[in-house]
Amino acid sequence: MKMFVVRRGKDSLESIETVEFTPNINPIEKKIISLLIRRSMYPREIAKALNIEQQKIYYHIRKMEKMGIVEVEHISRKDILTKFYRLRAPSFLLRVGEFEPVNNITFLSKKKREFLKPFVENGRINTKIVLGSPDPHGALSARARDGYYASDLTMFLGSFSSFPPKPCVVLDTEIKNLEQNMIIVGGPIVNRIAEKVNNRLPIFFKNKAIYSKLTKIFYKSDNCGIVVKTKNPFNRKKYIMIVAGIRSQGTRAAILAFLQRFDELCKGNEKNEKVYAHVVQGVDKDADGVIDFVDIIE
Known part of the structure; x- marks a missing residue:
């Protein structure tokens, strides 16, 4: 080695x-x-x-x-x-060569490690990323249109990996084993796995809105999304993370929160810091019709 x-x-x-x-x-x-x-x-x-x-x-x-x-x-x-x-140190180095730049090692704070655990652990991706199928499916024959947003999320997670990952992206219509770590992208209308776990979340989708059990507040903007990490209801030894919005732009906002507001995501909810559950709201700052900025509103 x-x-x-x-x-x-x-x-x-x-x-x-x-x-x-x-x-x-x-x-x-x-x-x-x-x-x-x-x-x-x-x-x-x-x-x-x-x-x-x-x-x-x-x-x-x-x-x-x-x-x-x-x-x-x-x-x-x-x-x-x-x-x-x-x-002076527990080990010593006799150096005869020169150090070279390296890009695949990332130092994370304890809070960030805890938030990413067990999805990224010891430099390895340890989860399935479950996307909604783009084909008509579910009770409403819905098509997921937010799958391509997930490329930003996978690139973000990959930045913490030091080893070549195994294939980890799967559609909600294909996944069989629900007793593993899962990052679920998309809400309950377009992702049937999100539908199965929705009511067990501290912040969940209800009546075409987002409802927080922590603050008792409804969020109704199409630009709103959630980022929730909790134990997997199908296997309490594993975890799930829901990254989803009321509509596709809300899902984009939830993914953008990882890129722009990761420190805040890792702090936990303002009502209970032990609960990793947030509501985010996307903003189109340059008025081009695309969400490019995100605020954490809970």
Whole structure:
């Protein structure tokens, strides 16, 4: 298995391939390292623990300090001046080559990781993305017209993946296993899986509007959509996420929220931050007939 060291450059991440090796250092220094990996210590304490002359410990500590292996953590001035030493890091790199820019590693805050979990986890896509079929289907013989919006969502999720994904997009008329992680795109009229879970959501579709159980508010604009993450009602060990609107422009607004308002999505609902459920509203700022901006209104 290959191993890489990654560092933050000025404008990007940089990496260099590396291998583990054991440097040819003095046996006494190895023993000192084995002590300092646990906690900081002062030379006389190290000498006592290793049953080695104090002068020898001072010699090796000074040598290791020059090499950049140990550093002074703090100085105690209680009775006599005492320097406590610690390892500078839990691992060290002997670099002979140059770092190179890398683009497929993304650092996420804890809140963002929690929000994306388990759909994206450990650099892998771990979900099915369920789109409404473009063919007439369901009780109203509806056709989904928002499927192509999902390309923005899949590209967004892919930006957090470090590995080639398996095929993950499926139509609502094709999916058989509902007991897995699912991101469901489109509302209950055009997506039959959304229809199956709709009434179990904290924010759901009702009477051609969106209703929030959290705030008891109805949202009726066609530009409104929802982003809801909750446990899968068919398997409580898995999760679903609904990204949908009253109409197709509302679904576009919900997807746009990932691109423009992701930090806010990850905070949870204002009434209960433990509940990932939001109402969004799209805006056509440049008046070209296409939603290009989104506000989170709950």
